[in-house]
Amino acid sequence: MHVQLSEEQLLLRETVRRFAAEVVAPRAREIDESGEFPRDFFDRAGELGLAGVAVPDEYGGAGMDGVSYCIVVEEIARVCASSAVVLSVNNSLVCDPLLAFGSEEQKQRFLEPLAAGRKLGCFALTEPDAGSDAAALRTTARRDGDDYVLDGSKVFITNGSHADLALVFASVDLEARHKGITAFIVETDRPGFRRGAHEYKLGVNASGTTELVFEDLRVPAAQRVGEEGMGFKIAMATLDGGRVGISAQAVGIAQGAFEEALAYSRDRRQFGRSIADFQAIQFYLADMSTEIDAGRLLTWKAAWAKEHKKRYSLEAAQAKLFTSEMAQRVTSKALQIHGGYGYTKDYNVERYFRDARITEIYEGTSEIQKVVIASAILGS
Amino acid sequence: MPTSSFALTAEQELLRSEVRRFAEERIRPGVDERERTHEFPADILREMGEMGLLGMLVGERYGGAGFDTVSYVVAVEEIARVCPSVAVTMSVSNSVCAWPIYCFGSDELRERFLPPLAAGVHLGGFGLTEPGSGSDAAAMRTTARRDGDHWLLNGEKAWITNAGFAATYVVMAKTDPAAGSRGVTAFVVAADSPGLAVGEPETKMGLKASRTAPLLLTDCRIPAGNLLGQVGEGFKIALATLDHSRLGIAAQAVGIHQRATELAISYARQRVQFGVPIARHQAVQFQIAQMATELEAARVLTRHAAGHEGEHHGGRLASQAKLYASEAANRACYTALQIHGGNGFSDDSEISRLYRDVRVTTIYEGTSEMQRLVIARHVLRG
Numbered sequence: 001m002h003v004q005l006s007e008e009q010l011l012l013r014e015t016v017r018r019f020a021a022e023v024v025a026p027r028a029r030e031i032d033e034s035g036e037f038p039r040d041f042f043d044r045a046g047e048l049g050l051a052g053v054a055v056p057d058e059y060g061g062a063g064m065d066g067v068s069y070c071i072v073v074e075e076i077a078r079v080c081a082s083s084a085v086v087l088s089v090n091n092s093l094v095c096d097p098l099l100a101f102g103s104e105e106q107k108q109r110f111l112e113p114l115a116a117g118r119k120l121g122c123f124a125l126t127e128p129d130a131g132s133d134a135a136a137l138r139t140t141a142r143r144d145g146d147d148y149v150l151d152g153s154k155v156f157i158t159n160g161s162h163a164d165l166a167l168v169f170a171s172v173d174l175e176a177r178h179k180g181i182t183a184f185i186v187e188t189d190r191p192g193f194r195r196g197a198h199e200y201k202l203g204v205n206a207s208g209t210t211e212l213v214f215e216d217l218r219v220p221a222a223q224r225v226g227e228e229g230m231g232f233k234i235a236m237a238t239l240d241g242g243r244v245g246i247s248a249q250a251v252g253i254a255q256g257a258f259e260e261a262l263a264y265s266r267d268r269r270q271f272g273r274s275i276a277d278f279q280a281i282q283f284y285l286a287d288m289s290t291e292i293d294a295g296r297l298l299t300w301k302a303a304w305a306k307e308h309k310k311r312y313s314l315e316a317a318q319a320k321l322f323t324s325e326m327a328q329r330v331t332s333k334a335l336q337i338h339g340g341y342g343y344t345k346d347y348n349v350e351r352y353f354r355d356a357r358i359t360e361i362y363e364g365t366s367e368i369q370k371v372v373i374a375s376a377i378l379g380s
Numbered sequence: 381m382p383t384s385s386f387a388l389t390a391e392q393e394l395l396r397s398e399v400r401r402f403a404e405e406r407i408r409p410g411v412d413e414r415e416r417t418h419e420f421p422a423d424i425l426r427e428m429g430e431m432g433l434l435g436m437l438v439g440e441r442y443g444g445a446g447f448d449t450v451s452y453v454v455a456v457e458e459i460a461r462v463c464p465s466v467a468v469t470m471s472v473s474n475s476v477c478a479w480p481i482y483c484f485g486s487d488e489l490r491e492r493f494l495p496p497l498a499a500g501v502h503l504g505g506f507g508l509t510e511p512g513s514g515s516d517a518a519a520m521r522t523t524a525r526r527d528g529d530h531w532l533l534n535g536e537k538a539w540i541t542n543a544g545f546a547a548t549y550v551v552m553a554k555t556d557p558a559a560g561s562r563g564v565t566a567f568v569v570a571a572d573s574p575g576l577a578v579g580e581p582e583t584k585m586g587l588k589a590s591r592t593a594p595l596l597l598t599d600c601r602i603p604a605g606n607l608l609g610q611v612g613e614g615f616k617i618a619l620a621t622l623d624h625s626r627l628g629i630a631a632q633a634v635g636i637h638q639r640a641t642e643l644a645i646s647y648a649r650q651r652v653q654f655g656v657p658i659a660r661h662q663a664v665q666f667q668i669a670q671m672a673t674e675l676e677a678a679r680v681l682t683r684h685a686a687g688h689e690g691e692h693h694g695g696r697l698a699s700q701a702k703l704y705a706s707e708a709a710n711r712a713c714y715t716a717l718q719i720h721g722g723n724g725f726s727d728d729s730e731i732s733r734l735y736r737d738v739r740v741t742t743i744y745e746g747t748s749e750m751q752r753l754v755i756a757r758h759v760l761r762g
Contacts, residue, residue: 001450001683003384059743173507263760282756283749287758290681290700296678298673301386308387318673367666374665377645 003300009068019048028080028172031206032351033196037162038206039120041083042090044116045076052089052095059099059107060116067302074296075253078259081355082206088245089158090114094121094167098185101226110165110185111294121186122163123242124154124212132368133179134169139214141170147337148172148224150192156362160195160210163188163372167212169231172316181231185223189207203354232273240313241306241311242363243320247299250323250359251292257327257334257352258288264338264347281337288330306374314376321369324359329338346376381564385682388632392451397426402431405464411463414589415733418581421466421589424591428466429500433459433475438482442494449686453631459680464737467635471628473497477504480621481568482548484609489568492698493548498691505546506625507569507595508618515551516617518561522597525551525752531567533575533600533605539744543593547571550621551595552614557676564614564743575600586736594749623695626702626745630682633702633709636734637675639708643731643738644668645717647723661736664719671712678705706741713738 005013023044031038037277045051056062062068069091077084098111130137139152150170157166165188165243173180175367185195196211262285265276275281302319306314331353335342342349360366388396407424414421428434437443438453447455452474453545460467478497481489492746496502513519522535549569556563569576579594609617645668648659658664681704685697713735717724724731742748 001386001387002687003386003684004687006383066718107628142398145611175509214548266760276760279753282760284750285759286752286755288704289696289755290704293684293697294677294681294704295702297684298677300384301676301680304384315676318676320384321669324675371662373672377668378665379650 003297005067005071008219009071012064012068013071013075016050016072017078019044020075020079023074024083025079026080026085029090029345029348031080031082033205033207037201038080038083039162042120043084043117044269045087048123050113051090051117052111053091055095055111055115055117056101058242059259060112066244066306067300068300070244070303071249073234073245073248074252074255077249078256080247081253081352082204084249085104085158085204085207085246086120086239088242088249090121091124092242092245095239096241097167097183097225100231100237101183101234102185103222105222106185106225114165117267119164120159120162121165121167122158122159123238124157124168125165126156127152128155131155133366134235134335135170135181137171137181138174139168139170139175141172141182141184141219142172143172143221144218145220148188150184150214152221154212154217156195156199157212158207158209160212161198161208163208166193166212167225167233170214174227174354175303176229178232180295182236183225183231183234184219186217186219190217190219191264198307199365200338203351204358231320239363240316243316243369244299244302244306246304246359246363247295247316247319247323250320250327250356251296251299253352253356254292254295254327254330257331257349257356258285258292259286259345260333260349260352261285261291261337264341268339276336284333284337288333291326291330295319295326296323317364317369317376318370319329320363321373325366326358327359348364388450388454392454395447395451396454398431399433399458400461400635401621402427403459403507404725407459407462407466408505411589412730412733415465415590418588421463421469422545422592424466425503426468429469429498432498433470433479434500434503435494435498436474438494438498442490443498444478444480444482444514445498446492447687449627453634453682453686456628456631457635457638457682459528459621460632461538463474463589463753464632464636465732467586468539468587468590468629469503469542469634471625471632472506473504473546474504475625475628476548476621477550477689480608480617481548482564484566484613484617485568486605488605489608493568497548497615502547503542503545505540505542505549505595506621507540507549507551509539510536510548510552511538515747517618518564520552520554520564522551522553523557524555524565524567525677526555526604527571527601529604531603532603533567533569533597534600535597536579537595537597539582539592541590541592543591543595544581545591548721549595550608551597552618555611559612561615562612562617565611566608568608569600572679573600573602582605584740586733586739600708622746623698624689624753626698627682627686628703629741629745630685630698630701633705634675636738636741637705637709637712638688639669640712640716640731640734640738641668641675643673644671644719651721658719666714667719671715674708674712679707693758696755699746699751702745702753703748707739707748708720709738709741
């Protein structure tokens with residue numbers, strides 16, 4: 001085992017860090033407060049090749065490796081977690097499954113504009129009564145000649161407010177449970193596709209999270225991704241990759257909060273000296289930096305495993321479980337180091353603290369990660 | 381092209397499987413008996429020497445095996461998985477005796493002391509800690525005074541692993557007691573030097589088949605050429621040595637953590653309560669998932685730190701690995717014993733031995749508190 005970023009990866013990190021500082025950071029607080037979706041950020045990220053980082057050039061992507069993708073998401077999350085998840089969803093949850101399971105025609109027609117950042121994607125799996133138990137979804141897809149007709153509703157859909165394309169999971173046979181689930185790539189301007197209201201949340205407030213409602217939504221059969229009944233498999237495989245993206249987001253949030261706390265601890269003086277001179281604060285900083293490094297390595301390991309192993313569910317779940325809980329602890333300590341100031345909107349750390357919370361929930365809760373890990377280790 | 385890999389190389393993988401086989405076949409039998417009787421596993425160590433496991437980082441020129449540091453932590457992990465006592469004996473001989481002599485010794489010292497250490501004919505020890513100076517190593521009271529062609533060492537070193545079995549010690553002493561840490565000098569001391577005595581062995585909570593005893597230095601006479609580095613460089617050498625040896629202890633903790641996880645899994649599969657193996661209960665599944673995740677985190681931190689030893693951030697990485705791996709291994713042994721219930725509390729259970737053995741990993745080679753100070757110093761310095 002040897003982990004050393006290549007010249008290209010170091011250059012990428014520098015480029016994305018500069019982009020994040022110049023384009024993303026200045027508006028991070030504002031869009032958190034207003035909930036305004038950062039579509040302009042996504043467009044500019046697309047121009048840099050960040051919308052389809054690991055998608056091959058021929059399909060509009062940047063053709064980079066998985067660790068590079070983690071670097072991109074981490075660097076964006078380091079300044080704005082909302083923007084990071086917008087990017088992560090487009091890359092991991094829409095481009096990835098189209099690349100892995102889409103037909104050649106679907107890749108040309110849908111993957112290319114998504115990977116190039118000309119179109120924005122969302123992933124529509126979760127429903128009001130089907131969260132962790134995704135196989136319980138109730139949205140239906142009825143075959144009608146050369147089309148399918150979709151009916152149902154989806155909730156908590158990141159990018160839902162602005163997506164041009166949605167990867168929708170619906171059942172062709174509710175009785176068959178997960179074996180009836182089928183995936184479709186759907187243009188959001190089709191008749192019968194309706195977006196719900198902006199969801200007000202604790203954190204990642206600018207991620208365009210909405211409900212989606214499908215009423216007699218007619219989709220050509222050519223837009224079915226994979227075969228009928230393959231949808232659950234596609235969703236689970238996709239979430240493995242999504243977990244790597246969310247792990248990178250959690251690492252970025254933690255890193256950003258850590259850097260703010262480090263700077264604050266040097267500047268803040270109490271009892272006649274910088275609070276960084278107190279052992280209590282030093283120990284917090286030491287633990288934070290250690291856990292961030294561990295989380296980053298686990299994340300990169302999962303990204304590496306995705307490219308080098310047949311199955312990487314275990315690595316992805318371990319990275320997601322560890323990094324999301326780590327981000328929780330690190331942002332909490334970062335806020336604590338800021339004291340009363342940290343509790344105000346004058347500092348960024350309260351935003352990091354709120355944004356970290358979702359990483360333990362979406363793309364599979366910590367509890368679901370433990371189920372995945374235990375079943376990989378113990379057998380189901 | 382990316383250069384990173386999370387896999388071991390073919391050579392490292394081969395070493396890992398050979399060491400695992402050796403540990404299972406040669407170390408596992410009698411491990412409980414040796415812990416009970418405090419018997420030092422001298423025969424096993426001789427065989428390990430023949431395999432190149434006691435001079436792993438020493439170059440071939442001096443009889444060593446010339447392994448990279450990642451290979452070293454992989455080997456320590458595999459030994460610790462079966463017997464943490466043998467692992468610490470191995471780690472001390474490699475990391476805090478052979479390694480500083482190899483890195484800081486004159487050609488003459490290397491030629492004289494390294495070949496027998498590397499071959500396992502001799503074991504090594506390290507004399508830094510004293511009764512009154514643990515974390516505050518610069519407060520040591522042992523002195524070294526020049527006497528013609530010799531140095532005379534006086535003082536008491538405490539908690540010396542391998543004391544009595546080691547033939548060679550690296551010992552720190554004050555050549556200028558008024559100069560604080562700048563007055564510390566390092567020496568290579570042969571065990572048969574006049575004036576060196578080994579005190580009564582300590583009885584410990586764990587690692588009972590490793591030997592720990594004080595070194596008593598009374599006008600201990602060593603040749604002037606046994607100076608390691610320059611006069612006044614001892615503290616720097618001690619800190620560099622500890623940066624390095626923390627990797628060995630991190631690896632020891634990872635090995636214990638690995639075994640605790642294996643024991644928890646196999647017990648949970650066979651123990652039936654409420655009509656099903658307890659591995660079917662979500663509470664137990666989640667405990668195992670947590671242990672396994674933290675094990676992976678500890679392992680990647682340890683191997684990553686080993687791969688970047690000696691680099692700008694090497695010291696921070698080593699302290700992070702030692703801090704995290706030792707704390708995580710303690711949690712894992714606690715949880716694994718909990719999964720074993722009353723059976724884990726029995727002296728007959730392997731997990732109860734690991735539970736005792738693991739405790740010291742957050743203490744020696746720098747307590748967790750000292751690791752945090754080291755890490756904080758690095759991050760605040762930037």
